[in-house]
Amino acid sequence: MQIIENSTVYDAIIVGSGAGGGMATKILAEAGLKVAVVEAGPFFDPADPKHQTQLKWPYESPRRGASTRFRPFGDFDAAYGGWDIEGEPYTHVEGTKFDWFRSHMLGGRTNHWGRISLRFGPKDFKHKDVDGYGDNWPIGYEDIKPYYDKLDKLIGVFGTNEGLPNDPDGYFLPPPKPRLHELFYIKGARKSGIPVYPSRMSMLTKRINDERGVCFYCGQCSRACQVYADFSAGTCLIFPAQKSKGQVDLFVNCMVRTVTTDSEGRATGVSYINKEDRREYKLKGKVVVLGASACSSARILLNSKSEQHPNGLGNSSDVVGKYLHDSTGADRAAFIPDLMNRKVSYNEDGVGGMHIYSPWWGDNSKLDFPRGYHLEIWGGMGMPNYGFGFNVNDFNKFFGTKVGGYGDILRSDAKKYYGATMGISSRGESISRKENYCEIDPNVVDEFGIPVLRFHYKWSDLERNQAKHAHDTFEEIIHNMGGEPLGERPGADKNYGLHTPGRIIHEVGTTRMGDNPKTSVVNEFQQLHDVDNVFIVDAGPFVSQADKNCTWTIMALSWRASEHIVEQLKKQNI
Amino acid sequence: MDRRKSIKSIVLGSVAGGLALKGCNTAPEEIEQSVAQANKFYGRTPMERERDEAIASKAFFNDHQRETMVVLCDLILPPSEEFKGASDADVVSFIDFMAFDGEVENENLQTDLRGGLMWLDHTSNDLYEMDFKSATPEQQKAILDKIAYYNPEEPWDERPFEVNFFSIVRNLTMTGFYTSEIGIEELGYKGNQPNVWDGVPEEILAQHGVSYEPEWLAKCVDQSKRNIKAEWDENGNLLT
Numbered sequence A: 001m002q003i004i005e006n007s008t009v010y011d012a013i014i015v016g017s018g019a020g021g022g023m024a025t026k027i028l029a030e031a032g033l034k035v036a037v038v039e040a041g042p043f044f045d046p047a048d049p050k051h052q053t054q055l056k057w058p059y060e061s062p063r064r065g066a067s068t069r070f071r072p073f074g075d076f077d078a079a080y081g082g083w084d085i086e087g088e089p090y091t092h093v094e095g096t097k098f099d100w101f102r103s104h105m106l107g108g109r110t111n112h113w114g115r116i117s118l119r120f121g122p123k124d125f126k127h128k129d130v131d132g133y134g135d136n137w138p139i140g141y142e143d144i145k146p147y148y149d150k151l152d153k154l155i156g157v158f159g160t161n162e163g164l165p166n167d168p169d170g171y172f173l174p175p176p177k178p179r180l181h182e183l184f185y186i187k188g189a190r191k192s193g194i195p196v197y198p199s200r201m202s203m204l205t206k207r208i209n210d211e212r213g214v215c216f217y218c219g220q221c222s223r224a225c226q227v228y229a230d231f232s233a234g235t236c237l238i239f240p241a242q243k244s245k246g247q248v249d250l251f252v253n254c255m256v257r258t259v260t261t262d263s264e265g266r267a268t269g270v271s272y273i274n275k276e277d278r279r280e281y282k283l284k285g286k287v288v289v290l291g292a293s294a295c296s297s298a299r300i301l302l303n304s305k306s307e308q309h310p311n312g313l314g315n316s317s318d319v320v321g322k323y324l325h326d327s328t329g330a331d332r333a334a335f336i337p338d339l340m341n342r343k344v345s346y347n348e349d350g351v352g353g354m355h356i357y358s359p360w361w362g363d364n365s366k367l368d369f370p371r372g373y374h375l376e377i378w379g380g381m382g383m384p385n386y387g388f389g390f391n392v393n394d395f396n397k398f399f400g401t402k403v404g405g406y407g408d409i410l411r412s413d414a415k416k417y418y419g420a421t422m423g424i425s426s427r428g429e430s431i432s433r434k435e436n437y438c439e440i441d442p443n444v445v446d447e448f449g450i451p452v453l454r455f456h457y458k459w460s461d462l463e464r465n466q467a468k469h470a471h472d473t474f475e476e477i478i479h480n481m482g483g484e485p486l487g488e489r490p491g492a493d494k495n496y497g498l499h500t501p502g503r504i505i506h507e508v509g510t511t512r513m514g515d516n517p518k519t520s521v522v523n524e525f526q527q528l529h530d531v532d533n534v535f536i537v538d539a540g541p542f543v544s545q546a547d548k549n550c551t552w553t554i555m556a557l558s559w560r561a562s563e564h565i566v567e568q569l570k571k572q573n574i
Numbered sequence B: 001m002d003r004r005k006s007i008k009s010i011v012l013g014s015v016a017g018g019l020a021l022k023g024c025n026t027a028p029e030e031i032e033q034s035v036a037q038a039n040k041f042y043g044r045t046p047m048e049r050e051r052d053e054a055i056a057s058k059a060f061f062n063d064h065q066r067e068t069m070v071v072l073c074d075l076i077l078p079p080s081e082e083f084k085g086a087s088d089a090d091v092v093s094f095i096d097f098m099a100f101d102g103e104v105e106n107e108n109l110q111t112d113l114r115g116g117l118m119w120l121d122h123t124s125n126d127l128y129e130m131d132f133k134s135a136t137p138e139q140q141k142a143i144l145d146k147i148a149y150y151n152p153e154e155p156w157d158e159r160p161f162e163v164n165f166f167s168i169v170r171n172l173t174m175t176g177f178y179t180s181e182i183g184i185e186e187l188g189y190k191g192n193q194p195n196v197w198d199g200v201p202e203e204i205l206a207q208h209g210v211s212y213e214p215e216w217l218a219k220c221v222d223q224s225k226r227n228i229k230a231e232w233d234e235n236g237n238l239l240t
Helices: A019-030 A127-131 A141-155 A180-191 A233-242 A294-303 A394-399 A408-417 A461-480 A492-497 A551-570 B003-022 B028-040 B046-056 B063-076 B091-101 B109-128 B137-147 B161-178 B181-187 B202-208 B214-219
Strands: A004-015 A034-038 A247-251 A254-261 A267-274 A279-290 A328-335 A356-358 A373-379 A421-428 A437-445 A451-456 A534-536
Touching (some): A004 A019, A004 A551, A019 A551, A180 A421, A180 A461, A180 B202, A233 A247, A254 A279, A254 A294, A279 A294, A279 A551, A328 A461, A408 B161, A408 B181, B063 B091, B063 B109, B063 B161, B091 B109, B109 B137, B109 B161, B137 B161, B161 B181
Parallel strands (some): A004 A034
Antiparallel strands (some): A254 A267, A356 A373, A373 A421, A437 A451
């Protein structure tokens, strides 16, 4: 079948419309450039009633919000996709495991994420100097700080300036007041000397412009906000880009297969499959910007083999796909007797997620793991959903009364325990290692005929020790709160409760940045060492993950790289 | 706000437009059906809608099983002068859907439900020479008393089948009821509507023996200024 070529030559072709691709689209379009955005999934706008799940009631879902293969975080979650997408498999090297979450839609995974928006601190860019593990970034906090500052003001993030050494201050909107269980957590954590601060999340508790609304506290950011009061790349970056002076052509349901190159090895554009007619198309551009996600961009590079790039595009170092690393994660739920018999006279939905958190407080030089974790807190009198009332009176065991039964006692038990459960999650930094990687599986293709990724990922004792420490912390805080930890404490046989790699959905590092082309894929402006007109703006260029969530840093870096692209195009250097 | 009523009036509005052209013979069932369809439409992708419709078009329970389930679920959450019952929320239809859609406690839900219902009838026949649904409420409760309680410290797969069967039905009945409109009303949940969160009420703080610290509150949002655009000084201090 003939490949259909578009005659337009774009200034830039941006692959992916999530945090990184969205930011590049905004900056390049505002500079007046002609850009094509190629997104593998459908168009999505939470202001369109057809796309809305926000403010729906559980009974509007036949499964009452239970999860499905299409929406593993529940039937009302805004993000399409999941760990397992029909027709788009991935594989593993035997004995290793990596769960890969993909969301093909406008805005990508920003439609799902928790909006926890943490800056990396000065130490996070030079952590090898502190403990000898991994590598330093070629840039430091001072290089990225101006972009974090601009980002805070552009997107909006609530939080507080606390003057912490490795959790920098910013331009914050005021945070919401804590909920009841969060007040209990504050007391419990402080008793153990663990600091607690207002959380830092990208919801608008205060107006920032005329285009976006202000949070109305439904607690459903994961369902995408119809007044755009939370951040997602579609609503806050792509839509404004479309209204700017540049030209933005949006190609949805288009899956990029390769970056095309000329006889000198420079990029000429991309080749993609239109999912609707399943035919291959080509777009031409002066610059290609990959923001498909750390692993998807690595896959595109590795699949873009040519005479000039026999090992895949930008892969003369053989580092593409290597150093894959996700945040660590562990969780524990608890029953808090002092939160029983709550009055339901008020609405405590709040913002979608926690109002408080604990940044890493420990001194790793005295611990058996080199990197920290922060604590996320959940609980409250949320909307009943699938699972509400399961094992309704199991907590009777703590009072020596009968468990189970039938009749009106179940009603009073449900009300007695409503809102008396809370939980703590740790999200921490793992060490980036060359031995953890994704590569092309030579034996498997997806339904579009594109060779798929094969993962090789193993945790080390450093991550296991960290998870063990986190579980000690959970139990200590829960006991301080007068609570009972629920479930079994996970032991060595269960990696101390450490989640499978990929599960925290913070995977980074597959196209790491560095000054040395032999040991890194991109330079500090996220430009391939091998090909000067290809840039990567997702989390691939991260040298290390930090004990922070990666989205705010993806966007700050993408902004920085995009300004560099505009500058280089103006100078006609690329 | 009565949400169901408001959806109904919206749909009625559009149906009424059609009525003017077609005359006034639209049956109430048709209107109800439109309401149900509007309720089903909650941001589904075409693939999801296809799957949901395929499941909804099938029935898992046969008539006898369904009637038995109605009796069983109403024993779990009985209707009374004070409360609505499980059947008022049509919990059995929800369980019927879930039998095709999901799994509970990693057991095979379909086999457990079918087998459990047979167990109820076998037991009732042995004891009273009639099936479970035909027995008197006292006789039915006498059977439930043997299977309704469990030791939560004992692992699920070490408990008797009939105890687990009843736990599954109790769990699904509780979820089905308390995620329904009448269940949410009974529970008293006040959220899922636009509002302005300004902290936990004073009386609730007092009830639970906690309080807000003035230093913490000083950092929090002043909701009277939420609509004033944010501006900062060069040190990140909010000015507005």
